[in-house]
Amino acid sequence: MAYLNDHYLKLKSGYLFPEIARRVKVFCEGNPKAAARLIRCGIGDVTEPLPAAVIAALHKAVDEMARRDTFHGYGPEQGYEFLRRAIAQNDYRDRGLEVADDEVFVSDGSKCDCGNILDILGHQNRIGLMDPVYPVYVDTNVMAGHTGAADESGAYDGLVYLPCTPANGFVPEIPDGKLDIVYLCYPNNPTGAVATRAQLTAWVDYALKNRSILLYDAAYEAYISDPQIPHSIYEIPGALECAIEFRSFSKNGGFTGLRCAFTVVPKALTAATGVGKFTGLHPLWLRRSSTKFNGVSYVVQRAAEAIYSAEGKTQVRQLVDHYLGNAQVLREGARAAGLQVYGGENAPYIWAQAPAGVTSWQAFDTVLKEANVVITPGSGFGRNGEGFFRISGFNSRANAEEVARRLQALKW
């Protein structure tokens, strides 16, 4: 008889966002008037259309697919050379970082890559994650059998949660014990925090010393405004030997619906076999890609390439500035409402502390019912998210301003 993967049965309830969707649906069905003025600042989805350069590239690529002599069938699983080169050149080499074209793997999403990367890693690794944390890191480890059961707070036995709090600026302290794999995400989702060069250097040094691997999620890199903050983990000496970096076109070019991202697996990066012999991970990821993936749509890769054109860069800058402007409006509004507020300066997310004694889900319900605004309860991201909530800056400016006003009018 066929067996299923028992580890899936350990997963707690639904993924965070389906639960939010459920509560919003129930509320809206019972309150049609409030539903009509609902503003969504929950899920981190972009709202503005694709840049003109991207649209033009899409139309051109579609026309190529209509003619036999310019039609594109199967492409290289790791991405077309034109896109890998554009990424490596613009995002890395132009910034003085030695990333080769073939260390860049184009994919259909960072979420996929963050989960799939576990395929090439051993089951015996001791895994550290930030808390609060992007749920995908946790859930994919549960699915892979790297954990025991969850406790009441949703924390799984077998994972090492690294607290991220106002006290440490939402960047975890270097642990005493040894971790083999550590997930780091900066600019951070959900807290909107960034890690300084010194903090990242401490983590890279830790990884090199312990021969650990950092899984560095930089999906929000475009939002960094402070010139002192590193955009890539590879700005830290030694990181090419200990870090995999995940990037996305979702939040800069607005590709959440178009789907394109990339992952950098440096050739200098090694990990140990079961008998302790170190060997490169690059060939393993290459093999995984060519066996379990068939590449990103040709038309979408041409669209991603357009982000690196001169006009593409200008248009992406305008998009990011728009969302950062929203974040500023929301941050000031939440602050004026008397809330303690973090993030929103180098990230599209505001991380607000609910008034004393109010839990995250209570805050969610209050803001939904009283202000008709959807936010994300911080406890959905882990134990240390309790008492916080996330407000997303992905919206129109008018909506951001309206949310800022409503937050100030809100009675807790």
Added chain:
Amino acid sequence: MAYLNDHYLKLKSGYLFPEIARRVKVFCEGNPKAAARLIRCGIGDVTEPLPAAVIAALHKAVDEMARRDTFHGYGPEQGYEFLRRAIAQNDYRDRGLEVADDEVFVSDGSKCDCGNILDILGHQNRIGLMDPVYPVYVDTNVMAGHTGAADESGAYDGLVYLPCTPANGFVPEIPDGKLDIVYLCYPNNPTGAVATRAQLTAWVDYALKNRSILLYDAAYEAYISDPQIPHSIYEIPGALECAIEFRSFSKNGGFTGLRCAFTVVPKALTAATGVGKFTGLHPLWLRRSSTKFNGVSYVVQRAAEAIYSAEGKTQVRQLVDHYLGNAQVLREGARAAGLQVYGGENAPYIWAQAPAGVTSWQAFDTVLKEANVVITPGSGFGRNGEGFFRISGFNSRANAEEVARRLQALKW
């Protein structure tokens, strides 16, 4: 220290097609004149442009992405309702098969799904595969740790290979022993064979009796010409309780470069937990999709929807008929050349037997050097592929005719 997944180190050499590409490259560099007349009938990639209905749908969807009020960000991970409904209605319900919209999961490729499906299955399953076989089924099981090492023929310890030969019409006999998971692919890649209703019924009965699961790959369904041959495993009574079906838009609509496919996971399908309690696989696959995937590009889903429009259906039919016409030309040419030939009637592939004593790779080299045609060596698909080679019908008619001529002129 970080550990890698040791199972990857068991994988034999490269994937079949990179090795073919390498040999072709070496030959072409040494023989520029022959290179100029090279015709590729190796990899199963389509050659004709996308249907006009698909192109129109793509342009329209791209324009939607350019305007704020019609922009699409994150979509449902399992696919938009418009596409799931079109698939379930046209491919199943219109043929009398009770597949619900939400049993259809839209993905970016059948290759991905065939690999990813192992995520939700247990490691203790006894796995059966056809031989010759699509290498992805094998390699993904190796990566997941379901096998021991490979022997000289490339067969992995721990997998059960089911011989597919001219004697059984390339449909494996029902085994005596119990298999928990069985991969079946019809119309078959690489042999071009189809399975009759009686043969599929025997397999479904076997699966029901043993509570096994059939992983049914029907990527070439559109090529079935014989009205007696089932298009879907769900045409067999009971299959909704024991089979997952993989389908693709690659070989009907020509989406190899655009990327869209789907997998049907029926709600009636169950598998056992480690303690032998049967529970549905549908919620597990749903959870996997929403956690490790972010859906197919909106524009590509609109393109796939267009395949089900009246004009889309007509245009797809023309494409498929074109490739089937090539297959007929190639089949007749190979037969006239004195080869024993299979397939090519309900599939785009010809499965030719090399002259006695000639191995698959010898045949590959001879056909490359003497006829300047790239074919696929049968032994790359498994031990029972030895002595055979695959000729792909994905080409222009002129090329198919030229290949037919060259095969007849070939001296072995």
